[in-house]
Structures are given as structure tokens and as C-alpha cells.
Amino acid sequence: MKKQFLEAGRIVGTHGVRGEMRVEPWCDSADFLKKVKTLYFDGGKTDAGLLSSRVHKSLLLVRLKGVESATQADLYRGKILYLDRNDVRLPKNRYFxxxxxxxxxxxxxxxxxxxxxxxxxxxxxxxxxxxxxxxxxxxxxxxxxxxxxxxxxxxxxxxxKPIPGIFGDGAETVPVSAGEAADAD
Incomplete structure (x- = not known):
């Protein structure tokens, strides 16, 4: 059964002094995660209160409701953010x-x-x-x-549609003569 809420990334630290947090995305990119308008904590049970997000290098910077300082933001370090699969549209032949x-x-x-x-x-x-x-x-x-x-x-x-040998079936081995084996050392 498919999970409704999927791990989106982890808060890895703070950014600046106004409560912004750095999120390491666990999806294709920070650009992909920026499109998500609602993020959650606790496996999807609690709305994280996302106020804004922006891409910074390979990370996503987020502001959450009620977090106004770096000290408050630091309390969230290590927390996992989740997304609701219904909030995301994947291109054809792309899967979670x-x-x-x-x-x-x-x-x-x-x-x-x-x-x-x-x-x-x-x-x-x-x-x-x-x-x-x-x-x-x-x-x-x-x-x-x-x-x-x-x-x-x-x-x-x-x-x-596997190529021959990829699952160990039909893989050919080439015998090595004693003289070649000695040279390999």
C-alpha cells in the first residue's frame, strides 16, 4: 500500500538570524521541493506551518510559522519534513x-x-x-x-528487459592460463 506522506527532506541547520532553516531535500532537487506548498512533521500528522521557501545552492531554505530567530530555528535541526503525495504531480514514467x-x-x-x-x-x-x-x-x-x-x-x-549476464545468468568467464595468472601478480 502506498504511503500518503513521504519523506521530503531533513532540516540540517539555520540560515541567518531571522529563523530560516536549511533543508536537505530527499527528492530530485530543492527546485522540486519548493513547489510543495504544505510540509508536515511527524510522518504527516502535523502541519509544519510553511510560510515561505526558496532555493539556496542545493538546499531549500524555509520559514515556518512561529519561528522568528536562529535560536528557535536551531531547535528543529534533524527533524524530517514530509510531503503529501496528492500535492505533487510527477512526470510520466517517474515514481517515488x-x-x-x-x-x-x-x-x-x-x-x-x-x-x-x-x-x-x-x-x-x-x-x-x-x-x-x-x-x-x-x-x-x-x-x-x-x-x-x-x-x-x-x-x-x-x-x-535485462541484458545477458546482469542477473548472473549466462555470464561467460575466460579461463586464465597459469603463466598469465603469474604475470597478474
Whole structure:
């Protein structure tokens, strides 16, 4: 079941003397998070009272209701901010990381199941899914359009088009002669 409130970022410190706080965004960017008009504390139970937000370098600077000084703002350091998924529109074929975690990874051509998505890493060029199978083997799968057939969050399935060897099947090894092995040392 999809969570209604998702972790948006963490307050990492203060900015200036008037109560502004620096937020480390846990989403695509501070620009993305700036578009959210309401943020929450306590897993979505409490409205954080967002008065304003602006981007500063890679961080989001926020002002919250009732916070007027750096001393007051510092009390919020380490707190997690949440967003309501209904307040955000994602582009086509973009998903919240929390929705990807736990998806069953299935070969689109053969129907073979490779495991479940355990984590998503950002690499700069593309995301990489860490997939773990039933015996604990881990595989890193590049999340590129050419290798993903369909993402079905509702059914909990990720259909993939893997290249040979990515899941350890069909990987070829080249034997090394004794002389070559000695040279490698």
C-alpha cells in the first residue's frame, strides 16, 4: 500500500538570524521541493506551518510559522519534513522511490522473477536499482528506459528487459592460463 506522506527532506541547520532553516531535500532537487506548498512533521500528522521557501545552492531554505530567530530555528535541526503525495504531480514514467522499494522484478520476455527492489541509488547518469533475490544475492540494475518494459506500482511489479549476464545468468568467464595468472601478480 502506498504511503500518503513521504519523506521530503531533513532540516540540517539555520540560515541567518531571522529563523530560516536549511533543508536537505530527499527528492530530485530543492527546485522540486519548493513547489510543495504544505510540509508536515511527524510522518504527516502535523502541519509544519510553511510560510515561505526558496532555493539556496542545493538546499531549500524555509520559514515556518512561529519561528522568528536562529535560536528557535536551531531547535528543529534533524527533524524530517514530509510531503503529501496528492500535492505533487510527477512526470510520466517517474515514481517515488518509496513506491519502487519492494517491487517484484520480472523478466518481461520470460516471466522469470529475479527478486525485489531493495534500494535505489542515484549515480548522476541514471538511477540504479539494488535487487535482492530469494537466496540473498544482490544485483545492480540500471534504471534506463531501454531496460525497463513496465513499472506497475499498483500490482507491485517491475517488468524488465535485462541484458545477458546482469542477473548472473549466462555470464561467460575466460579461463586464465597459469603463466598469465603469474604475470597478474
Amino acid at each position: 522511490v518509496e513506491d519502487l522499494i519492494g517491487l517484484h522484478v520480472i523478466d518481461d520476455a520470460t516471466g522469470a522473477e529475479y527478486g525485489t527492489v531493495q534500494d535505489v541509488f542515484e549515480t548522476g547518469a541514471n538511477n540504479v536499482y539494488r535487487i535482492v533475490n530469494g537466496v540473498g544475492e544482490e544485483f545492480l540494475f540500471p534504471a534506463v528506459d531501454a531496460m525497463i518494459a513496465k513499472t506497475d506500482i499498483e500490482s507491485g511489479k517491475l517488468f524488465v
